[in-house]
Amino acid sequence: MRRSLVLVLVLLSTLLGAPVAATAAPGHQISYRSIPGVGGTVLKALVVEPTGLGNGPFPLLVMPSSWAVPNIEYVGAAAKLAKESGYVVVSYTSRGFWDSGGQIDVAGPDTVGDVSKVIDWAIANAHADGTKVGAAGISYGAGQSLLAAANDKRIKAAAALSTWTDLARSLYPNNTVNKQAVEVLLAAGKATGRPGPVLQEAEDAYRDGRFWEVVPISAERSAAEKIAQINANGTAVMLGNAWNDGIFAPGQITDFYGRLTGPKRLMLSPGDHATAELFGAAGLPNEIWESVGRWFDRYVKGTANGIDAEQPVRLKPNNGGAWKSFGAWPNGNVDTVQLDGRRIAAGWGTVADSGTILLSGALQGFLNIPTGVSLPFVDRNVAGVWSGPYYPRGTTVAGTPKLKLQVTPSAETTTLFAYLYEVGPLGLGALITHKPVKVTGAGRTQTLDVELEPTVWNVAPGNRLALVIDTVDPRYLTESTRGSTVTFGPSSLTVPKA
Numbered sequence: 001m002r003r004s005l006v007l008v009l010v011l012l013s014t015l016l017g018a019p020v021a022a023t024a025a026p027g028h029q030i031s032y033r034s035i036p037g038v039g040g041t042v043l044k045a046l047v048v049e050p051t052g053l054g055n056g057p058f059p060l061l062v063m064p065s066s067w068a069v070p071n072i073e074y075v076g077a078a079a080k081l082a083k084e085s086g087y088v089v090v091s092y093t094s095r096g097f098w099d100s101g102g103q104i105d106v107a108g109p110d111t112v113g114d115v116s117k118v119i120d121w122a123i124a125n126a127h128a129d130g131t132k133v134g135a136a137g138i139s140y141g142a143g144q145s146l147l148a149a150a151n152d153k154r155i156k157a158a159a160a161l162s163t164w165t166d167l168a169r170s171l172y173p174n175n176t177v178n179k180q181a182v183e184v185l186l187a188a189g190k191a192t193g194r195p196g197p198v199l200q201e202a203e204d205a206y207r208d209g210r211f212w213e214v215v216p217i218s219a220e221r222s223a224a225e226k227i228a229q230i231n232a233n234g235t236a237v238m239l240g241n242a243w244n245d246g247i248f249a250p251g252q253i254t255d256f257y258g259r260l261t262g263p264k265r266l267m268l269s270p271g272d273h274a275t276a277e278l279f280g281a282a283g284l285p286n287e288i289w290e291s292v293g294r295w296f297d298r299y300v301k302g303t304a305n306g307i308d309a310e311q312p313v314r315l316k317p318n319n320g321g322a323w324k325s326f327g328a329w330p331n332g333n334v335d336t337v338q339l340d341g342r343r344i345a346a347g348w349g350t351v352a353d354s355g356t357i358l359l360s361g362a363l364q365g366f367l368n369i370p371t372g373v374s375l376p377f378v379d380r381n382v383a384g385v386w387s388g389p390y391y392p393r394g395t396t397v398a399g400t401p402k403l404k405l406q407v408t409p410s411a412e413t414t415t416l417f418a419y420l421y422e423v424g425p426l427g428l429g430a431l432i433t434h435k436p437v438k439v440t441g442a443g444r445t446q447t448l449d450v451e452l453e454p455t456v457w458n459v460a461p462g463n464r465l466a467l468v469i470d471t472v473d474p475r476y477l478t479e480s481t482r483g484s485t486v487t488f489g490p491s492s493l494t495v496p497k498a
Helices: 004-015 069-086 108-123 138-150 167-171 179-192 197-207 209-216 223-233 251-259 287-301 360-366
Strands: 027-036 044-053 058-064 088-092 130-140 156-161 236-242 264-269 314-317 324-326 332-339 342-345 372-374 384-393 395-397 402-409 413-423 430-439 448-452 456-457 463-470 485-489 493-495
Touching: 027 069, 027 108, 044 069, 044 108, 058 069, 058 108, 058 138, 058 287, 069 130, 069 287, 088 108, 108 130, 108 138, 108 448, 130 138, 130 287, 138 156, 138 223, 156 287, 167 179, 167 209, 179 197, 197 209, 223 251, 236 251, 236 287, 236 485, 251 264, 314 430, 324 485, 332 384, 332 413, 384 493, 395 493, 402 413, 430 448, 430 456, 456 463
Parallel strands: 058 088, 058 130, 130 156, 156 236, 236 264, 264 314
Antiparallel strands: 027 044, 044 088, 314 324, 332 493, 342 485, 372 430, 384 463, 395 456, 402 448, 402 485, 402 493, 413 430, 413 463
16 A cells, blocks of 8 residues: 555656756745654655746745645645745655654654755755744644644644644543544554554553553644744644544634733634545645634735734634634623433433534534434433523524533442533434543542533524533443433533624
């Protein structure tokens, strides 16, 4: 498979990379190159250079590939950026994957240092301007771009799409293993790359039920822990994620955005992991990538295009509708719903769950089909169901719904899953947002403050909200004990509205 990829890349270089005279109309050329990374590890790259614009130097964009994806990933977007805006773009396969050398170190120091090595190479070999540098990527490439921006002051702007900012919070939310995400990443890494010791040890801990031992690797690999350096560097940061991202949920993104002090932009839209910007990477029309281009034009090239004067928070409702713009993360009126007490049996699944990763979110993003449930069929013996208010004229949920739960578990360890639904007249519910939380302490009454994932959702006139809490979800590693119980005391749900 890797040999086939190399052949494809060579053919692309031959067919698309023929030199064009400097006097021709603006265009681009593509070449397949070997770039020395940290320690001399060879990184295989597609280098896209503008033609017909003289000899440069040209502004530079560096794009590390996503997890398990080769360097062809961004070639469509890179060609447009080179031809239309005059950038040199280096799209390279991340260390340890496909045709690049080395081992997968999970965005460790070598992988992040590779970004700077690619910048060095492009300045020396591709007519790149070392004073005008940006970094961008999707998923694994996005996280690398943010981490590199903390380490390398030459990076004036970063665009991170479907990214993580806190690795532990993404894969271990509220001490609950995001099982489907972990399984997808492990399988894809072994199929397309060469796992290094860090990844191998992390998998061993996960398989042995010791995932908490993996958490210490997160700090070095999380931009949230390096935000002081990013702010000190004055890096202009654009973030774009999907509401239903099953790997890197949006809550960590909105919190990170709020802590940035330099130029910043946040775009959240329907979809699952990488689906919102997928077509844009291929060079097709895409609102996210259009903003990426304008972001770099302003903060790398220095073009006064007005993006800095626009409201920086752009949110597209998860169940359809036009983009909504805000000056900051929405923090408006709230509805508070009081939740009465009840007891449920733990350890049994219900028809309520968070959906299947990369399926439910994609259906939501492309076809406006949300994860749904028929509330009359939710077994009240094994799940708590609370009805919220009706909205005769409809409303818009905008922000982060929050729970204050008084719980008493009978088992030492119990996993709770909270789901917020919009419910129609027939009792059919569409999942708005959810969140897991692990509870410990048999027989101990405690109060939990739980933030669900942020959302923007248009509730139709005549519909209402409903909350379901149960103890099993197939997406996550559940630690509930069958035969145990969970008793809920007086609790509350706070719903933010636009």
